Structure formats: structure tokens, C-alpha cells
Amino acid sequence: MPGIWETHMNFSLRSRSLFKTIAVVLALALPTALAISSADARVGGGGSSGSRGSRTYSAPPPTTTAPGSTSQFNRTYTQPGAGMNSAASAPARGGLFGRAGGFMGGLAAGFLGAGLLGMLFGGGLFGGLGGLSSILGLIIQIALVVLVVRLAMSWWQRRHTPQAAYANADAGAGSGPQPNQRSGLGGGLGGFGFGANANNAPLEIKPDDYEAFERLLGDVQTAWSNEDVAKLHTLATPEMVSYFEQDLAQNRARNVVNKVTGVKLLQGDLAEAWREGETDYATVALRFALTDKTLDRNSGTIVAGSEQPGEVTEVWTFARRPGSGWELSAIQQTN
Numbered sequence: 001m002p003g004i005w006e007t008h009m010n011f012s013l014r015s016r017s018l019f020k021t022i023a024v025v026l027a028l029a030l031p032t033a034l035a036i037s038s039a040d041a042r043v044g045g046g047g048s049s050g051s052r053g054s055r056t057y058s059a060p061p062p063t064t065t066a067p068g069s070t071s072q073f074n075r076t077y078t079q080p081g082a083g084m085n086s087a088a089s090a091p092a093r094g095g096l097f098g099r100a101g102g103f104m105g106g107l108a109a110g111f112l113g114a115g116l117l118g119m120l121f122g123g124g125l126f127g128g129l130g131g132l133s134s135i136l137g138l139i140i141q142i143a144l145v146v147l148v149v150r151l152a153m154s155w156w157q158r159r160h161t162p163q164a165a166y167a168n169a170d171a172g173a174g175s176g177p178q179p180n181q182r183s184g185l186g187g188g189l190g191g192f193g194f195g196a197n198a199n200n201a202p203l204e205i206k207p208d209d210y211e212a213f214e215r216l217l218g219d220v221q222t223a224w225s226n227e228d229v230a231k232l233h234t235l236a237t238p239e240m241v242s243y244f245e246q247d248l249a250q251n252r253a254r255n256v257v258n259k260v261t262g263v264k265l266l267q268g269d270l271a272e273a274w275r276e277g278e279t280d281y282a283t284v285a286l287r288f289a290l291t292d293k294t295l296d297r298n299s300g301t302i303v304a305g306s307e308q309p310g311e312v313t314e315v316w317t318f319a320r321r322p323g324s325g326w327e328l329s330a331i332q333q334t335n
Contacts, residue, residue: 041258041292041305042312043224043331049075049243050330052283052317053276060271060315060332066285070315070332077239191267191287203273205282212326213284213318214265220328221260221290224248236328237319255297262291262309271315280320281329287313 048071052058056078060070192210216235223231227248232241251257265288273282290312293305317330 041294042260042290043221043244044314045243045247046333047071047075048073048330048332050237050240050317050328051076051078052330053078053274053279053281053319055272055274055281055283056330060283060285060317063269063271063285065267065269065287066271066313066315066334069335071335073330073332075243076330191265192269192284203275203280203282205270205273209282209326210268210284213268213282213286213316216318216326216328217265217286217288217316218263221263225259225261227257234327240328240330251294252297256294256303257297258292258294258305260290260292262289264289266311278322281317282320282326283315283317283330285313285315285334287311 050073052060056073056076057080062068192214220232220235223235224244229241229245229248232244236244265286267287268284271283271285273280275281288311289309291305291307291309292312293302293307295301296303313334315332315334316328317332318326319329320326
């Protein structure tokens with residue numbers, strides 16, 4: 001009998017050591033995995049970020065260039081009913097769950113921290129592995145952690161980005177994309193077209209404005225590729241620059257650098273333009289060519305993307321205040 005008890009104790013000690021090792025690996029790997037999965041390549045991280053003034057929570061009308069819907073903002077400082085001026089000055093939120101803020105940040109970070117530390121010191125995620133006494137129990141607990149975090153993220157997105165604002169692709173768009181809008185490559189105005197959407201806009205957008213939009217498209221990508229934050233401050237709102245800085249910091253942490261080259265506008269048209277107080281806004285759909293690749297900082301080896309050019313369609317919003325030129329205030333992905 002002593003031999004049986006000794007064997008059981010040895011097995012228990014080995015199991016506990018194995019569980020602690022797994023917990024350490026999860027604790028170290030989870031932040032990296034989340035950072036990698038959430039980070040895309042080109043400027044803006046391939047997500048929807050920024051503010052459109054009081055229309056931040058209203059979907060831009062579809063256009064010939066972007067006939068579908070746009071993605072909801074997953075990063076914005078503008079609260080429902082608030083304008084852009086307050087959003088542009090809001091402090092940047094950092095950290096693993098900083099983008100979600102409040103509820104999700106506290107719940108997810110605290111839950112994961114307490115659970116993983118509990119596993120490390122023998123307490124387990126929900127009171128110890130002794131009660132479950134098997135690897136299956138560990139797997140179930142980890143699955144529950146993932147489920148709770150995903151539910152929290154879904155809850156936060158539903159609460160802070162009203163679905164109703166984006167549910168109407170047709171209600172605010174009239175008869176949809178205008179057939180008389182010019183597309184394709186043009187002369188001095190690049191690929192921008194002038195159609196019913198532009199003519200009906202409360203704010204008149206002139207040819208030199210379209211030229212400014214096309215120029216900003218290339219300049220922002222170049223400054224991003226050069227990691228030139230000072231230049232980005234001259235091209236985008238403080239809010240957008242704060243997101244760029246977060247994404248660049250993630251790239252540095254992963255020891256990579258993203259290079260976007262060969263940017264060329266292929267087609268563009270105006271979705272809407274308006275004025276709020278002293279600030280002008282213009283939301284335009286852009287289809288452009290680019291070469292998007294992510295390189296290892298040390299070796300220069302391509303770790304994501306390729307040398308082959310591709311095409312992207314995004315919806316960019318620009319803002320202009322008295323005495324200054326247009327600057328990027330939002331990027332939205334198209335569905």
C-alpha cells in the first residue's frame with residue numbers, strides 16, 4: 001500500500017507541475033497572440049478607426065466605388081451624440097484591453113490575471129484543479145475563460161456602437177449609387193468622380209479638395225511606412241495619430257516594420273460632405289492600388305504580405321478647420 005500512495009503522490013506532483021507550465025505558457029502567449037491577430041498591416045490596422053463628428057454613428061451613404069456597407073468603428077473616442085472636437089482631444093488608451101475600455105478591460109484583464117495566477121499558485125481558475133483532477137477540467141476552464149472574454153467583447157461592441165445606425169444601407173442612400181459618377185483613372189483629379197452624391201452635399205467640395213484627398217492618401221501611407229509620427233501629426237487628427245502610434249508600437253514590440261508602397265488611386269467618389277460649427281467634413285470612398293508587406297526589422301525578410309501589388313477599398317473621412325487644410329479623421333473598411 002505505501003507503494004501505491006507514493007505512486008499517486010508522484011503522479012499528482014507531476015500533474016501539478018505540468019498544469020503550472022501550461023499556465024505560464026498561456027499567460028505569456030495570450031497577449032502576443034491577441035496583438036498579432038488584432039494587428040493588420042497597412043495604415044489604420046485594416047480596421048475602422050476615428051471620428052466623423054456627429055455622424056460617427058451614422059453609416060456613410062454607399063457610392064459607386066463602395067456600393068456596400070461600411071464597418072462599424074472599433075476605435076473611436078466620440079461618444080453617441082458628441083462631436084469630433086471632444087473626441088480629437090481625448091487621451092489615448094493603451095494596454096492589452098485598452099481599446100475596449102471600461103467594462104471589457106476590467107473584466108477581461110482581471111479575470112484572466114486572477115485565473116492564470118491562481119493556476120500558477122495552485123488555486124486554479126475557479127478554486128483549484130484538485131476538484132476536477134484532470135486535464136479535461138483544465139481545458140474546460142480555459143474554454144470558459146475564452147467564452148466569457150468573447151461575450152464581454154461582443155457586449156461592449158453592441159453597447160457602444162448602435163447597430164441601428166449601420167443597419168440601413170438604403171434608407172439614407174436614396175436610390176443607391178449614382179450611375180453618372182465618373183470612375184477609373186482621371187487626369188488632375190485622379191479617380192474622383194462628380195455625380196449626384198457630390199452635387200447634393202450640403203458642403204461644396206471643389207476640384208482642389210479632391211486633389212488634397214488624393215495627396216493625403218499617399219502622404220499618410222508614406223509617413224506610416226517611415227514611422228514618421230511628426231509627419232503624421234500634420235496629416236491626421238490627434239485621435240488618428242494616437243491610433244497610429246499604438247499600431248507602430250505593436251510593430252516595434254514584434255520587431256517588424258510595415259512598408260506600404262506604390263499607392264495609386266484607381267477610383268474615388270464623395271459619399272457625403274457637411275459642416276459642423278467651424279469644421280468641415282468630407283467622407284469619400286477610395287479604391288487604390290498598393291504593395292503591402294511587413295518586414296523583420298533585423299533581416300528585412302518579408303513576414304507578412306508580399307511584393308505583389310493589390311487593391312483596397314476603404315472609406316476615409318477628412319476634416320478641415322478654419323485656417324488649416326484637410327486632415328484625415330477616420331478610416332472605415334467596406335463590407
